[in-house]
Amino acid sequence: MAFGKDGGRVGRAVLEIENVSKIFGALTVLDRCSLSVSEGEILTLLGPSGCGKTTLLRCIAGFAAPDKGRILIDERDTVPMPVNRRPVGVVFQSYALFPHLTVAGNVGYGLRMRGTDRAGIDRRVAAALQIVSLDSLAGRYPAHLSGGQQQRVAVARVLVLEPRILLLDEPFSALDAKLRTSMQMELRELIKRLGMTAIFVTHDQEEALTLSDRIAVMRRGRIEQVDTPQEVYDHPANEYVADFVGASNILDLEARDGRVVLPDGQCVPSKREGAVRVMVRPHNIALGATPEAGGWQGTIRHSRHVGSVTEYAVASFGGGELRVVSMRIGAAAGLSEGSAVSLRVIDPAFCPIYGAGE
Numbered sequence: 001m002a003f004g005k006d007g008g009r010v011g012r013a014v015l016e017i018e019n020v021s022k023i024f025g026a027l028t029v030l031d032r033c034s035l036s037v038s039e040g041e042i043l044t045l046l047g048p049s050g051c052g053k054t055t056l057l058r059c060i061a062g063f064a065a066p067d068k069g070r071i072l073i074d075e076r077d078t079v080p081m082p083v084n085r086r087p088v089g090v091v092f093q094s095y096a097l098f099p100h101l102t103v104a105g106n107v108g109y110g111l112r113m114r115g116t117d118r119a120g121i122d123r124r125v126a127a128a129l130q131i132v133s134l135d136s137l138a139g140r141y142p143a144h145l146s147g148g149q150q151q152r153v154a155v156a157r158v159l160v161l162e163p164r165i166l167l168l169d170e171p172f173s174a175l176d177a178k179l180r181t182s183m184q185m186e187l188r189e190l191i192k193r194l195g196m197t198a199i200f201v202t203h204d205q206e207e208a209l210t211l212s213d214r215i216a217v218m219r220r221g222r223i224e225q226v227d228t229p230q231e232v233y234d235h236p237a238n239e240y241v242a243d244f245v246g247a248s249n250i251l252d253l254e255a256r257d258g259r260v261v262l263p264d265g266q267c268v269p270s271k272r273e274g275a276v277r278v279m280v281r282p283h284n285i286a287l288g289a290t291p292e293a294g295g296w297q298g299t300i301r302h303s304r305h306v307g308s309v310t311e312y313a314v315a316s317f318g319g320g321e322l323r324v325v326s327m328r329i330g331a332a333a334g335l336s337e338g339s340a341v342s343l344r345v346i347d348p349a350f351c352p353i354y355g356a357g358e
């Protein structure tokens with residue numbers, strides 16, 4: 001799969017969302033959302049609680065109808081398509097398994113509803129269970145499965161219906177942290193192996209960065225940026241995205257003659273003039289134990305060891321209190337609270353510039 005420089009999709013669109021708005025009473029929950037998802041792509045809708053992610057997913061699935069705009073699947077308008085005829089499969093947050101049916105019964109349920117004959121159901125259920133490695137548990141009931149196994153049943157139940165698009169609403173939220181990480185990798189690998197197109201909903205930025213080919217970052221019903229995880233992280237479109245996708249420091253600086261001079265003396269080219277806000281990620285600042293007169297200096301306020309890295313809060317001129325993350329080995333290892341330090345931006349190319357007051 002190739003992506004354009006702007007993170008735009010290259011290839012055949014399976015799903016096209018055109019200017020979709022959804023209004024509940026006085027609340028505009030979706031505000032002119034447009035998005036295009038290509039064959040085999042994994043796209044994540046990312047944003048804080050209440051920003052409209054689930055509503056957009058529900059509109060794609062047909063559980064809600066847009067008040068304005070269109071949703072096309074394989075170039076066909078979905079509005080006239082009844083919910084049960086839409087070529088989509090939904091994996092819900094709660095998995096919504098039937099407790100009185102076995103694993104095989106749950107997975108075959110949709111096929112039975114569609115009137116598939118017994119032999120066809122058995123064959124397709126067996127194939128779906130094999131895909132998610134649950135063939136040995138076909139006769140078990142959901143209450144006797146682990147969280148991860150229940151999720152795999154929920155996925156198999158959708159896969160067996162061979163949807164064009166897989167829709168997953170916070171599918172990992174019921175799992176503990178360790179299992180969540182392994183299921184994320186497992187599910188991504190499975191979707192890629194089957195060449196499926198999938199849309200995930202999550203409010204967890206790490207999950208979005210791990211899982212996705214592209215991320216659509218939402219705020220109050222609007223899509224703020226659609227891009228590859230790397231672009232969203234390295235070049236966030238605005239301060240909101242910068243802050244939501246990873247930790248960030250914002251420096252209030254001045255742009256003059258097409259550039260901004262950082263507190264360490266390095267320059268960043270700027271299309272803006274006057275007061276600007278420059279974003280620096282915590283891992284893009286190097287700390288040194290020997291501050292130089294006239295250089296960018298600071299004092300370590302707090303430090304916290306988090307596995308392989310140390311997080312520092314550094315009081316500095318030209319930046320208020322900064323967050324800095326350093327590997328526990330190397331130059332910054334062992335800097336103690338109260339130490340005077342030098343600061344340097346490691347790569348100014350990764351310091352996006354925003355207008356003040358945007």
Ligand SMILES: Nc1ncnc2c1ncn2[C@@H]1O[C@H](COP(=O)(O)OP(=O)(O)OP(=O)(O)O)[C@@H](O)[C@H]1O
Nearest residue numbers: 024027029047048049050051052053054055056203
């Ligand atoms: N049927 C409804 N009637 C009225 N308001 C609704 C309805 N469904 C959703 N909303 C409101 O729309 C907004 C967006 O809800 P939505 O569930 O899409 O957000 P979300 O980003 O998925 O949040 P979460 O992560 O908490 O699920 C919320 O303010 C919610 O209260």
